[in-house]
Amino acid sequence: MKFRFFFLFLIFIGVFLFQSLSFYPVYDEHITQTSLVLGSGQINEQKIYTIQRSHPQNIWYLSLPKTLSHPEDTCFRWRAGGESTRTCIDFDGEDTTGKYFTFPAFLPASKTVSFQIESHHSLDASDIVIHSMNTNPVSKKLVFEPFSSFARPTIIPRSLWGADESLRYADNKNQEKNWKGYLEYLQSDKTQKQLDAININAARRELVKKSGGKTTQTQSIRYTENGHRLVWPIEKTRQKDQIVIHHTDQKTRGISDEAMIRGVYRYHAISRGWGDIGYNYIVGQNGRIYEGRAGGDYVVGAHALFNNKNSIGIAVLGDYETLDLNKNQKESLQEMIQYVARKYGITLSNRISRWKKCTTKSCKILQRVYSYGLVGHTDVGNTSCPGRNIEVYIPFWRQYLDVAHTPVLNTLPTKIEKKPSYLALNTKLRKDAITKKIHHIGRSIFYGGKKIKIKLSYPKKDFIQLSAYETNRMFVFLDGRRKPVFEGTRIQVSPIGNDRLRVEIGNREYKVKSFKIQGNQIQIDSWNRIPEWDTNKIHNDNIFRDTIHIYNIGGKLIVVNELPIEWYLKGLGEVGNSDPIEKIKTIVVAARGYAYYYANPKNRKYATSLYDGSDDPDSFQQYLGYGYEMRAPRVATLVDATKKEIIYFGNTPIKPWYFHGSNGRTLSYFEFCKKHSNKNCQPISYLQSVDDPAGRGKAQKGHGVGISGIGAHYWAEQGWDYKKIINYYLKGTTVDVYR
Numbered sequence: 001m002k003f004r005f006f007f008l009f010l011i012f013i014g015v016f017l018f019q020s021l022s023f024y025p026v027y028d029e030h031i032t033q034t035s036l037v038l039g040s041g042q043i044n045e046q047k048i049y050t051i052q053r054s055h056p057q058n059i060w061y062l063s064l065p066k067t068l069s070h071p072e073d074t075c076f077r078w079r080a081g082g083e084s085t086r087t088c089i090d091f092d093g094e095d096t097t098g099k100y101f102t103f104p105a106f107l108p109a110s111k112t113v114s115f116q117i118e119s120h121h122s123l124d125a126s127d128i129v130i131h132s133m134n135t136n137p138v139s140k141k142l143v144f145e146p147f148s149s150f151a152r153p154t155i156i157p158r159s160l161w162g163a164d165e166s167l168r169y170a171d172n173k174n175q176e177k178n179w180k181g182y183l184e185y186l187q188s189d190k191t192q193k194q195l196d197a198i199n200i201n202a203a204r205r206e207l208v209k210k211s212g213g214k215t216t217q218t219q220s221i222r223y224t225e226n227g228h229r230l231v232w233p234i235e236k237t238r239q240k241d242q243i244v245i246h247h248t249d250q251k252t253r254g255i256s257d258e259a260m261i262r263g264v265y266r267y268h269a270i271s272r273g274w275g276d277i278g279y280n281y282i283v284g285q286n287g288r289i290y291e292g293r294a295g296g297d298y299v300v301g302a303h304a305l306f307n308n309k310n311s312i313g314i315a316v317l318g319d320y321e322t323l324d325l326n327k328n329q330k331e332s333l334q335e336m337i338q339y340v341a342r343k344y345g346i347t348l349s350n351r352i353s354r355w356k357k358c359t360t361k362s363c364k365i366l367q368r369v370y371s372y373g374l375v376g377h378t379d380v381g382n383t384s385c386p387g388r389n390i391e392v393y394i395p396f397w398r399q400y401l402d403v404a405h406t407p408v409l410n411t412l413p414t415k416i417e418k419k420p421s422y423l424a425l426n427t428k429l430r431k432d433a434i435t436k437k438i439h440h441i442g443r444s445i446f447y448g449g450k451k452i453k454i455k456l457s458y459p460k461k462d463f464i465q466l467s468a469y470e471t472n473r474m475f476v477f478l479d480g481r482r483k484p485v486f487e488g489t490r491i492q493v494s495p496i497g498n499d500r501l502r503v504e505i506g507n508r509e510y511k512v513k514s515f516k517i518q519g520n521q522i523q524i525d526s527w528n529r530i531p532e533w534d535t536n537k538i539h540n541d542n543i544f545r546d547t548i549h550i551y552n553i554g555g556k557l558i559v560v561n562e563l564p565i566e567w568y569l570k571g572l573g574e575v576g577n578s579d580p581i582e583k584i585k586t587i588v589v590a591a592r593g594y595a596y597y598y599a600n601p602k603n604r605k606y607a608t609s610l611y612d613g614s615d616d617p618d619s620f621q622q623y624l625g626y627g628y629e630m631r632a633p634r635v636a637t638l639v640d641a642t643k644k645e646i647i648y649f650g651n652t653p654i655k656p657w658y659f660h661g662s663n664g665r666t667l668s669y670f671e672f673c674k675k676h677s678n679k680n681c682q683p684i685s686y687l688q689s690v691d692d693p694a695g696r697g698k699a700q701k702g703h704g705v706g707i708s709g710i711g712a713h714y715w716a717e718q719g720w721d722y723k724k725i726i727n728y729y730l731k732g733t734t735v736d737v738y739r
Helices: 002-020 173-187 192-211 257-271 327-344 394-400 427-435 565-570 581-599 626-631 633-641 669-676 709-717 722-729
Strands: 021-026 032-035 041-043 048-065 075-080 083-088 099-101 105-118 129-133 139-144 218-225 228-237 242-247 281-283 289-291 311-316 351-356 367-372 374-376 451-455 464-468 474-478 481-485 491-496 500-505 508-512 515-524 543-553 556-564 645-649 733-737
Touching: 032 048, 048 075, 048 257, 083 105, 129 257, 173 257, 192 351, 192 626, 242 327, 257 281, 281 327, 289 327, 311 327, 327 394, 367 374, 374 394, 451 565, 451 581, 474 500, 491 543, 491 556, 500 543, 543 626, 556 565, 565 581, 565 626, 565 633, 581 633, 581 645, 581 709, 581 722, 626 633, 709 722, 722 733
Parallel strands: 242 311, 242 374, 281 311
Antiparallel strands: 021 139, 032 129, 041 048, 048 099, 048 105, 048 129, 075 083, 075 105, 218 228, 281 289, 351 367, 451 556, 464 491, 464 515, 474 481, 474 515, 491 500, 500 508, 515 543, 543 556, 645 733
């Protein structure tokens, strides 16, 4: 009897193991990259390039430098295994690499492929890099998986289309080169064009963040997974209010859904630098539905530039400019539209304001567009996606699938993970970075040296609210005790009595005598400091670098920004971004000397040690903070170019005098003194009266002594450099690095 039970038990175990063992395909995740100039291609008389690989590849695409002229008119005709396809430059999504990429060409697996350039403009073939991969299985492995199940029966999970989750990690061998290149880019000198692009993108992100309400409000963000740094963090928002339909824009003949998705995944995650596949869901060639981007509900995808946080992206495999949707695909798309609309409470016919890249000369940052709860990518982006043969169905679905839903908000607790260093989870990159002395990550540039404390003209005296700008980590100091805070954490400070402070951090309250906050950039949320000229309300000069001190002086708040003088100069609105280079250098060097002079306690201008200067131009200098640095990249570049340079008379640093403009001749200090006080006036050797041709026939603006602003502009246009301009107005002076 016991033997019979034991025999039945063995049978049961055998059946269980048999059902739990599966053969899973193994893929070669390597992307081969070669430059055309390195001999990987040959060209014939028809300018057709032939590329050889040692192993069969089924996906091919190209990368080209951003210096390419007329990229919108540049396409490529690919041929392999008796089939051909045409791909053009992919303008979709955020640029994280500084390169153009073509859409991937899906072809029969082959060691040999050819492509022909189709462009009316010249193209240097030596600038082309060829990328290829094989998404077909190379072998199989036996896997024990006793409890395999789907989250929903109709949605095939990532594991079953062969997603290699390690491709999302910064220490993956395919990502290391990109990651190292990114670190090198952060520490590199930037061209003016690169600085302009960095600053316009920052302004775009700020505009999108401010205009989105709950749909751009971060509910949670995770930078690591299983001990690995994620290339792109898993971010979840408070609400989704739009469904965006896409196509992947490739021919599909003879290629399985899974192979195509793996190709798109690698292209998005590695080559485009998006850390994962961009779409939330994918519909296959026969209507099968696949899970897309990792992270689950409310996760932010990478499928609709400037509109990712608000939306869910559903893509259909194939090119629907030429193909038609089949019956299964139509049914699956309709099913997914209804499912996503119910899940997130999206009303398909709702009118929604969105953003896309500028298409007119009058547009400076982003162009506002009005769309619906259900749209094609073309409605919110500069693209033809999802193709005319899908776009034609969208108005119909919007009308006949529409239900008036109540928005379903993300109710999970707010959880913002501490952002690790770019180097913290990658030993090899960390060693490389240390040997190269990387002192800055992201926008935070390393500056040592002297700091200055500037009293801000914050108008409210009874409270102040602060937060980290974008995703930067900050520290608060409560009576000297350090406490980290992260994005999404609101901080409010208010006075208690005549010398104490109430500090509210999230749900916690502290009562202290001293308070300061440190971070890359700190935003004063309770300060509306939009420039008068900014009728679109895009800019708000309420963001500051480094450290904010808050004091209670007699029951009123005093707000002071302490930061390195070099950063201070980048936020100084004393000169315009479009002014001539040598004029900007002149004013920057003069302003630096002025700041150094008053940062010295021996030369204190105000009857307090709490601050050295003010942001009030009538009292000190016109300091606007990080907002001005973002919109005046030329000024910031020239601050770096003249780093630590000040003005000397003999071996003594001077306090430079400068003003807006004269009436044709500047005043000497002695003339100015006699005119205003007539007491104990003594001449100053370097402050003499000089001709100022730019001011002839004009009224004097400012005190009239020293460097004339309009004069510096005039002489810069005559070809003078900044040192010559300074020496002209400040006789006998020299420019040298601060000693």
